[in-house]
Amino acid sequence: xxxxxxxxxxxxxxxxxxxxxxxxxxxxxxxxxxxxxxxxxxxxxxxxxxxxxxxxxxxxxxxxxxxxxxxxxxxxxxxxxxxxxxxxxxxxxxxxxxxxxxxxxxxxxxxxxxxxxxxxxxxxxxxxxxxxxxxxxxxxxxxxxxxxxxxxxxxxxxxxxxxxxxxxxxxxxxxxxxxxxxxxxxxxxxxxxxxxxxxxxxxxxxxxxxxxxxxxxxxxxxxxxxxxxxxxxxxxxxxxxxxxxxxxxxxxxxxxxxxxxxxxxxxxxxxxxxxxxxxxxxxxxx
Numbered sequence: 086x087x088x089x090x091x092x093x094x095x096x097x098x099x100x101x102x103x104x105x106x107x108x109x110x111x112x113x114x115x116x117x118x119x120x121x122x123x124x125x126x127x128x129x130x131x132x133x134x135x136x137x138x139x140x141x142x143x144x145x146x147x148x149x150x151x152x153x154x155x156x157x158x159x160x161x162x163x164x165x166x167x168x169x170x171x172x173x174x175x176x177x178x179x180x181x182x183x184x185x186x187x188x189x190x191x192x193x194x195x196x197x198x199x200x201x202x203x204x205x206x207x208x209x210x211x212x213x214x215x216x217x218x219x220x221x222x223x224x225x226x227x228x229x230x231x232x233x234x235x236x237x238x239x240x241x242x243x244x245x246x247x248x249x250x251x252x253x254x255x256x257x258x259x260x261x262x263x264x265x266x267x268x269x270x271x272x273x274x275x276x277x278x279x280x281x282x283x284x285x286x287x288x289x290x291x292x293x294x295x296x297x298x299x300x301x302x303x304x305x306x307x308x309x310x311x312x313x314x315x316x317x318x319x320x321x322x323x324x325x326x327x328x329x330x331x332x333x334x335x336x337x338x339x340x341x342x343x344x345x346x347x348x349x350x351x352x353x354x355x356x357x358x359x360x361x362x363x364x365x366x367x368x369x370x371x
Contacts, residue, residue, distance in 0.1 A: 138172075138176065142169075142172065145165065145168075146165075149161055149162055149165045150162075203273075203274045204345070204348050204349050205345075206249075206274065207229070207249055207271065207274055207344075207348065208341060208344045208345050208348065209251075210249050210250055210251045210254065211227065211229070211249075211251075211254075211314060211340075211344060212337055212340050212341045212344070213251035214251040214254040214255050215314060215316055215323050215337075215340060216323075216337050217251065217255050218255060218258060218316045218321075219316050219321040219322070219323050220321065221321075222317075222318060222319070222320070222321040223255075223258055223259065223260065223316065223318065224258065224265075224298055224316055224317065224318030225254075225258040225269075225314070225315065225316040226267065226268040226269065226283065226298050226301060226302060226313070226314075226315050226316075227254070227268065227269045227270075227271060227313065227314040227315075228268060228269070228270050228271065228281075228283065228305050228309075228311040228312070228313045228314075229271045229311060229312045229313070229314070229344075229348060230270060230271060230272040230273075230277075230309075230311055231310045231311060231312065231348070232310055233309045233310045233311070234272075235270050235272065235277075235309060235311060238270075238281065238283070238284070238305070238308070238309070239270050239277065239278040239281050241280075241281055241282045242267065242268075242270070242278040242279055242280045242281030242282070243264060243278060243279050243280045244277070244278055245275075245276045245277060245278060245279050246275060246276075246277060247275060247276050248274065248275055248276075249271055249274055249275055249276050253276060254269070254276065257269060257276070257279050258316075263280070264279040264280040266280070267279075267280045267281055267282055267283070268280075268281045268282070268283045268301060268305070269281065270311075282301075283301035283302070283304055283305040283313075284301070284304040284305060284307075284308050285297065285300045285301055285304045286300045286301075286303040286304040286307060286329075291303060291331065295331075296317075296319070298315055298317070298318070299315055299317070299324065299326075299331065301315075302314075302315040302324070302326040302331065303326045303329060303330075303331055305326070306326040306327050306328055306329055306330070307328075307329045310328070312325060312326075312327050312344065312347045312348060313325065313326040313327070314340075314344075322334045322335075323335045323340055325340070325343055325344070325347075327347055
């Protein structure tokens, strides 16, 4: 116990040797990095895994430090340091999907995406088409691109490049049409691709009654920052997936409000991400 108090006093003395503003800046940068990581992983499988890994590492650290210092178990501390090296390598393997998505986002992020009344036109067309398809219980799956480009995922589909209108969207998903069975990607107010295979979320993450169309919607929202609209073929329910979360059974008015909120803040998202990346850039520069 005395050794612990001595270590704490030594740490406090070392901290007081620095200027208060230097300590404040360092703490701010560390907090910004942690905040950016948590925001990036929010709604993904990696977020839950990261909490578990952090809990295990912190618990082991406290046990090793307290027990090792109390009983002089230097070998335990040595083995723990080796374990941390192994844990670091294992983390890279376990979080490979999240790391791949991070690199993809950094390569495709559009920092100067413009916003205009085009968003209102997109929302009107989407709500009109979703209402039409919902009443007739026609399944639909639509991903609306935001900051992260979806070109890599869209390669499996058919390029359309037509202006987004409700009649055209309804025609694409009409039963027995050539492109009705998979997903549509909307980019820049246009139906960019149709017949696209979206990545699927794991089945255990959704309710059992939800099928592959909803799994594809959630999977796409986990792999990118796209807003994904899905219409159930069995019930006609309209849902929206965003950041790995599925919001179900939306009314036309609820859908309009949700899409306006999610799609109408593109510039705010861009500014927020740029601000989150700034501490990282400053840290690497230093």
